[in-house]
Amino acid sequence: MTNNAIEIEGLRKTYAGSNGEPDKEALKGIDLTIPQGSIFGLLGPNGAGKSTLINILAGLVVKTDGAVRIWGFDQDVNPRQSRASIGVMPQELNMDPFFTPRGALDVQAGLYGVPRAQRRTMDILRMVGLDDKADAYARSLSGGMRRRLLLGKALVHNPHILVLDEPTAGVDIELRQMLWQNVRRLNDQGMTIILTTHYLEEAQEMCDEIAIINHGEVVIRDETQNLIRRIDAKTLVIQPDGPAPSDIALPEGVELERRRDGSLAFTYSRARHAPGDLLEAVRDAGIRIRDVFTEEANLEDVFLDLTRAPRPAA
Numbered sequence: 001m002t003n004n005a006i007e008i009e010g011l012r013k014t015y016a017g018s019n020g021e022p023d024k025e026a027l028k029g030i031d032l033t034i035p036q037g038s039i040f041g042l043l044g045p046n047g048a049g050k051s052t053l054i055n056i057l058a059g060l061v062v063k064t065d066g067a068v069r070i071w072g073f074d075q076d077v078n079p080r081q082s083r084a085s086i087g088v089m090p091q092e093l094n095m096d097p098f099f100t101p102r103g104a105l106d107v108q109a110g111l112y113g114v115p116r117a118q119r120r121t122m123d124i125l126r127m128v129g130l131d132d133k134a135d136a137y138a139r140s141l142s143g144g145m146r147r148r149l150l151l152g153k154a155l156v157h158n159p160h161i162l163v164l165d166e167p168t169a170g171v172d173i174e175l176r177q178m179l180w181q182n183v184r185r186l187n188d189q190g191m192t193i194i195l196t197t198h199y200l201e202e203a204q205e206m207c208d209e210i211a212i213i214n215h216g217e218v219v220i221r222d223e224t225q226n227l228i229r230r231i232d233a234k235t236l237v238i239q240p241d242g243p244a245p246s247d248i249a250l251p252e253g254v255e256l257e258r259r260r261d262g263s264l265a266f267t268y269s270r271a272r273h274a275p276g277d278l279l280e281a282v283r284d285a286g287i288r289i290r291d292v293f294t295e296e297a298n299l300e301d302v303f304l305d306l307t308r309a310p311r312p313a314a
């Protein structure tokens with residue numbers, strides 16, 4: 001097998017329209033490979049198709065066309081092995097209220113055919129911080145505890161790949177830290193992690209590589225650092241020693257923002273200008289500099305740049 005945990009080719013999904021609505025093409029021919037051992041981010045605005053993609057990987061949504069190989073197993077040829085290779089922590093919190101965490105993990109292990117002797121129920125509950133709730137009814141668990149249980153359920157069959165769909169949406173800091181600690185630990189042990197998140201800072205911090213999806217297509221896929229480097233704009237912020245003059249002659253294409261704290265933020269293209277040109281313009285305007293620093297682009301800039309474009313004609 002290759003070094004890819006996931007290989008997706010020409011993946012399409014069209015949902016049939018209901019009540020006279022037209023059909024919805026949620027995925028329009030996705031090609032994507034996800035390397036083994038990575039923490040891979042799947043980003044995109046609402047409705048981009050991320051959940052559809054994840055649900056196809058999880059075997060919950062049937063694709064319209066294309067090929068999906070999970071840990072080398074083609075979903076159509078080896079559905080059992082491909083399902084056994086992946087664990088998914090879904091977004092929704094609905095679960096059977098009459099199961100205890102211990103019971104829920106046992107049932108899940110049974111579904112995946114994990115023999116009793118190989119079940120790690122208490123280890124998993126300990127890992128997600130639910131060992132003291134092992135025998136509490138699910139209906140008495142808080143939202144955060146239910147999320148912990150969903151993570152535990154995704155791990156019962158010790159999958160090679162763990163998929164987390166918006167794991168930290170609306171959770172408190174403690175739970176978020178618990179989640180990321182576990183994700184890093186599992187990744188250190190060799191597990192491939194795929195996650196969607198709306199928190200771009202989080203994606204920037206956690207993910208080695210990122211694919212951005214928009215209108216059912218992959219618009220870009222690269223290492224996180226390369227994505228950020230693609231943004232050519234950079235900002236030089238100057239704190240003047242005293243009030244700044246209203247007129248400052250700037251090189252063409254440089255934008256000036258006067259900030260509330262009195263600082264001047266010059267945004268320029270790294271390809272066209274050097275910071276020295278700006279400092280010269282500032283000096284020529286008679287401004288004395290008290291402090292100066294630069295602001296780099298971040299993932300949010302990349303994301304906005306790539307997803308703000310008007311929808312392409314069908």
Ligand SMILES: Nc1ncnc2c1ncn2[C@@H]1O[C@H](COP(=O)(O)OP(=O)(O)OP(=O)(O)O)[C@@H](O)[C@H]1O
Nearest residue numbers: 015016024026044045046047048049050051052053
């Ligand atoms: N069961 C369904 N029937 C019809 N259309 C659907 C169905 N599920 C999703 N869609 C449509 O497919 C498109 C992609 O939806 P999807 O949920 O995959 O996006 P998403 O990127 O996960 O968005 P979000 O971040 O809001 O979860 C959307 O236009 C959505 O309305």
